[in-house]
Amino acid sequence: MKVLVRDETVPSRRAAPRHVRPQAAAGVALTLPVAVFFVVFWLVPFVAAIYLSFTDYEMAGTPNWIGLANYERMFADPGFLNSAWITVVYTVCTVVPTIVLALLVAVPLAKPGRLNRWLRALVMIPAVMPLAATSMVWVIIYSDRGLANTLLGLAGIEPQAWLTSSDLAIWALVVMVVWKSLGLFVIILTAGLQALPGEVYEAAAIDGSGAVTTFTRITLPLLRRTLLFVLVISVAGSMQAFVPAFLLTGGGPADATQVLPYYIWANAFPYEHMGYAAAMGMVLLAAMVIISALQFAFLKGGDE
């Protein structure tokens, strides 16, 4: 025997007033372009990439299903393992200094004042310059007789082969990327700092809290959400970084700057191993999702 329960609190669609239908139609019409865009340029390529990662597709003919062969090949491929390790080093060494420096710059810049308004605008300049153009500028800065070696010369230090030494090239990339990303993160953190409640700081001052204690016990915990946002986008940005290595070093010297996105691109296009490249892309995506989830798990706590 069945008991039928009818929930009268949920309005039936059929019972919706007549004026709701035009609104729904308008909603559909307004959403449709975005939905189509999402399906065509995101969902279809994403599903296709997952499918291709299980095939031997070589940019011609029909893709043949090969199961997990691409994934097995990846973990025996020295080029992939080298690129994955370089990506880890590159990500850690760009994200950590960028966020620390951005925080150090944002704290004084968050205070009101005309000078700070100007400084906030100035610090954004590298962030708004096209990456391709700034990469070319840094090629000149790092050249034998460029600005970097001129500054070293003034300090009495021998000139360095910034982009042609396999030991230095990755650090040369890191410095450029930190310089480029800093401004955007300064602005985000400044906005976060300016939104913090002033009365908490007043109470801390009355209690005799010092600057360092206030920063570590009040500012950082209250800034957790902003820091989480900055951390997630900077890690994701660094793990996907392709242009700096492509334009500054071409992945060299001796593959020392061959980050994973560069290796994926090389396999996908010059070598036409699209199936293998798609598999590496899936692994990179999985790594980014896991890392982002861990970041949320560690930094989300305490919001309540």
Added chain:
Amino acid sequence: MAELTRRGLLAAGALSLLAGCGKDEPRQQVAYGKPQGEVNVWLHGSQETGEQFQALVHDYIAEYRVDVRLLYLPVGQLDAKLLTAFTGGTPPDVFKIGHWSFPAHARKNRLAPVDTKALTLQNYEPGTTTPLTYDGVPYGVPIDFNPCMLYYRKDRFEQAGLDPDKPPATWEEIAAASTKLTSADRRQVGLQWLYGDPQWALMMITALTKGGTSLADALTYMSKLGNPKLSNPLGALGLFYSGEAAMVISGAFLGPALEKLGKKSTPYGVAPMPAWQGRTSVVPAYTWGWGVAKDSPNQYTAWHLVNYLQGARSVTTNLDNGIIIPTKGWRQAGPRGESEIMKIVADSLPHVDFGPIVPGTLELAKAASSAVDSVAHGKATPAEAAAAYDAATRQIQ
């Protein structure tokens, strides 16, 4: 009903958009045997050769009433754009690519074989069409012929007590001269290799190993010369121009390029490619070629245009500017074809090696570059690098 309509509308929109993205049916061939219609050409060019090339194209348009549309692309972007055009089913009719790209495109059935009714390959210098041939079928026409040769700075030779009129002829002499030409801090070197360039790494490995030594010994030899940390925005050309490198191995284009830099005249000499002592030299070479897409609807006109572009007028203008060594007709070009460079080119022809003509040439070149660079930067021993290169070679082939 409203829900059904909404879903239906979404599905219909998405499906119609996806259908619109689908591959078109093969385009119908324009009537055969008469140049006509439209031909799209993708190429890279230079300021030095662009004007003469466009003049030729304009004359072709005027003479045959064919609509030729040129699209100039940066050399580094042409291959990627062409690949996506092939995959999308919309390639240009004619394109200019390196010989190393022909085997991969031919294997994937993207290229039209040379139409011998529109174009003859008989007058080309022996061997220059070989790298554009795959499985015995010619798929391209060589535009230029670039055998390697030795460039040396006479002023640096004089400073080091070497005879500026007697360039090294063997790899052993190169090594001995390099020792004298290299400064203690290695800011000035003798022979400088083109580090980080896959094609040039493969060509140098070809010259040394096919000339008579093992890969590990070749890598050891290469690691003792040059300095991989030297850099110049113009690469090895810039290092040679500045005098930091006393010797480089390059193509015939280097002379005109040095003259273009031209603030000061560079006292340099040119010599044939060295050989190992007691052996015959192996001269690595490359060529850029014209290809025609298999999906082109106007293949006859495409090959007809290519034939016109390779004609006698092109030969004489190329010999005049010195940047492009033509692949035919220069022996009949009088004094133009008898310069010092052209004599070296002629002498090198019997010893030319275009490297492996296989679909995975780009990967082989990258493996060669990794081997050379890893030894040069001290990241691997020559034996380790040679083993890694051999392993990569086996996987590619």
